[in-house]
Amino acid sequence: QVQLVESGGGLVRAGGSLRLSCAASGRSFSSYAMGWFRQAPGKEREFVARISWRGDSTYYADSVKGRFTISRSNAKNTVYLHMNSLKPEDPAVYYCCGDLNLITVVAGSSDYWGQGTQVTVSS
Numbered sequence: 001q002v003q004l005v006e007s008g009g010g011l012v013r014a015g016g017s018l019r020l021s022c023a024a025s026g027r028s029f030s031s032y033a034m035g036w037f038r039q040a041p042g043k044e045r046e047f048v049a050r051i052s053w054r055g056d057s058t059y060y061a062d063s064v065k066g067r068f069t070i071s072r073s074n075a076k077n078t079v080y081l082h083m084n085s086l087k088p089e090d091p092a093v094y095y096c097c098g099d100l101n102l103i104t105v106v107a108g109s110s111d112y113w114g115q116g117t118q119v120t121v122s123s
Contacts, residue, residue: 002026002112004096009117012086016121020081022096022114029098030074032112035105036081038092038119048094049081050105059106063089086121093118 008020022034035050049060049070058070069082079096094117097110104110 002029002032002098004098004112004114006094006096006114006117009094009119011120011122014086014088014121014123016086017082017084018086018119020083020094020096020117020119022079022081024077024079024098029077032098032100033102033105034070034072034079034096034098035110036070036079036094036096037108038090038094039116040092043092045095045108047106047108050102051079052102057102083119086119088121088123091119091121 003025004022006022012018033053036048037045038048039045047061048064051058051070051072055072067085072079096114098112099105099110
Protein backbone atom coordinates (compact mmCIF):
# COMPACT_ATOMS: atom_id res chain seq x y z
CA GLN A 1 0.00 0.00 0.00
CA VAL A 2 1.21 3.50 -0.88
CA GLN A 3 -0.19 6.69 0.55
CA LEU A 4 0.22 9.91 -1.45
CA VAL A 5 -0.17 13.43 -0.10
CA GLU A 6 0.06 16.46 -2.37
CA SER A 7 1.00 19.95 -1.29
CA GLY A 8 2.12 23.23 -2.77
CA GLY A 9 -1.03 24.37 -4.49
CA GLY A 10 -2.29 27.92 -4.14
CA LEU A 11 -3.05 31.15 -5.90
CA VAL A 12 -0.58 32.53 -8.42
CA ARG A 13 -0.74 35.21 -11.05
CA ALA A 14 -0.71 34.29 -14.71
CA GLY A 15 2.87 33.88 -15.84
CA GLY A 16 3.96 32.86 -12.38
CA SER A 17 5.29 29.60 -11.02
CA LEU A 18 4.40 26.97 -8.45
CA ARG A 19 5.99 23.77 -7.32
CA LEU A 20 3.72 20.92 -6.30
CA SER A 21 5.02 18.11 -4.13
CA CYS A 22 3.67 14.63 -3.59
CA ALA A 23 5.00 12.80 -0.57
CA ALA A 24 4.70 9.04 -0.58
CA SER A 25 4.69 6.64 2.31
CA GLY A 26 4.31 2.92 2.46
CA ARG A 27 5.82 0.36 0.18
CA SER A 28 8.82 0.89 -2.07
CA PHE A 29 8.20 4.30 -3.60
CA SER A 30 11.26 3.92 -5.81
CA SER A 31 9.62 0.98 -7.59
CA TYR A 32 6.69 3.06 -8.77
CA ALA A 33 6.21 5.16 -11.86
CA MET A 34 4.54 8.40 -10.85
CA GLY A 35 2.32 10.88 -12.57
CA TRP A 36 0.31 14.05 -12.26
CA PHE A 37 -3.24 14.59 -13.45
CA ARG A 38 -5.53 17.56 -13.12
CA GLN A 39 -9.26 18.15 -13.12
CA ALA A 40 -10.95 21.48 -13.63
CA PRO A 41 -14.60 22.07 -12.68
CA GLY A 42 -16.94 20.51 -15.19
CA LYS A 43 -14.13 18.81 -17.06
CA GLU A 44 -12.71 15.34 -17.25
CA ARG A 45 -9.57 14.52 -15.37
CA GLU A 46 -6.62 14.88 -17.73
CA PHE A 47 -3.08 13.61 -17.84
CA VAL A 48 -0.34 16.17 -17.16
CA ALA A 49 2.99 14.35 -16.80
CA ARG A 50 4.62 11.11 -15.75
CA ILE A 51 8.06 9.94 -14.68
CA SER A 52 9.64 6.50 -14.61
CA TRP A 53 10.66 4.84 -11.37
CA ARG A 54 14.30 5.79 -11.89
CA GLY A 55 13.49 9.27 -13.05
CA ASP A 56 15.24 8.81 -16.37
CA SER A 57 12.14 9.02 -18.53
CA THR A 58 9.50 11.72 -18.54
CA TYR A 59 6.48 12.42 -20.70
CA TYR A 60 4.14 15.41 -20.86
CA ALA A 61 0.80 16.42 -22.20
CA ASP A 62 1.14 18.83 -25.11
CA SER A 63 -0.68 21.50 -23.15
CA VAL A 64 2.10 21.72 -20.54
CA LYS A 65 5.17 20.69 -22.53
CA GLY A 66 7.95 23.24 -22.14
CA ARG A 67 6.28 24.85 -19.12
CA PHE A 68 5.98 22.05 -16.56
CA THR A 69 8.69 19.70 -15.33
CA ILE A 70 8.16 16.51 -13.39
CA SER A 71 10.95 15.22 -11.17
CA ARG A 72 11.40 12.89 -8.24
CA SER A 73 13.64 12.21 -5.30
CA ASN A 74 13.57 8.56 -4.32
CA ALA A 75 15.67 9.41 -1.29
CA LYS A 76 12.89 11.71 -0.08
CA ASN A 77 10.00 9.59 -1.39
CA THR A 78 8.69 12.65 -3.20
CA VAL A 79 7.66 13.55 -6.72
CA TYR A 80 7.46 17.16 -7.86
CA LEU A 81 5.71 19.15 -10.52
CA HIS A 82 7.41 22.43 -11.33
CA MET A 83 4.95 24.67 -13.10
CA ASN A 84 6.19 27.77 -14.91
CA SER A 85 4.44 30.32 -17.11
CA LEU A 86 1.09 29.42 -15.64
CA LYS A 87 -1.86 30.23 -17.84
CA PRO A 88 -5.54 30.92 -17.18
CA GLU A 89 -6.35 27.42 -18.48
CA ASP A 90 -4.12 25.70 -15.90
CA PRO A 91 -6.31 26.07 -12.78
CA ALA A 92 -7.52 22.73 -11.50
CA VAL A 93 -7.17 20.26 -8.70
CA TYR A 94 -3.88 18.50 -9.31
CA TYR A 95 -3.53 14.87 -8.31
CA CYS A 96 -0.46 12.70 -8.11
CA CYS A 97 -0.66 9.00 -8.74
CA GLY A 98 1.56 5.98 -8.74
CA ASP A 99 1.68 2.53 -10.23
CA LEU A 100 4.20 -0.17 -10.96
CA ASN A 101 3.27 0.06 -14.64
CA LEU A 102 4.27 3.22 -16.52
CA ILE A 103 1.55 2.77 -19.14
CA THR A 104 -1.07 2.42 -16.46
CA VAL A 105 0.01 5.76 -15.00
CA VAL A 106 -0.52 7.56 -18.31
CA ALA A 107 -3.85 5.82 -18.81
CA GLY A 108 -5.13 7.21 -15.55
CA SER A 109 -5.59 3.81 -13.98
CA SER A 110 -2.96 3.99 -11.29
CA ASP A 111 -3.43 1.95 -8.16
CA TYR A 112 -2.68 4.88 -5.88
CA TRP A 113 -3.90 8.47 -5.87
CA GLY A 114 -3.51 11.45 -3.61
CA GLN A 115 -6.32 13.68 -2.44
CA GLY A 116 -5.38 16.58 -4.70
CA THR A 117 -4.19 20.13 -4.29
CA GLN A 118 -5.89 23.18 -5.76
CA VAL A 119 -4.08 25.48 -8.18
CA THR A 120 -5.67 28.83 -8.99
CA VAL A 121 -4.34 31.30 -11.53
CA SER A 122 -5.38 34.93 -11.49
CA SER A 123 -5.22 37.08 -14.59
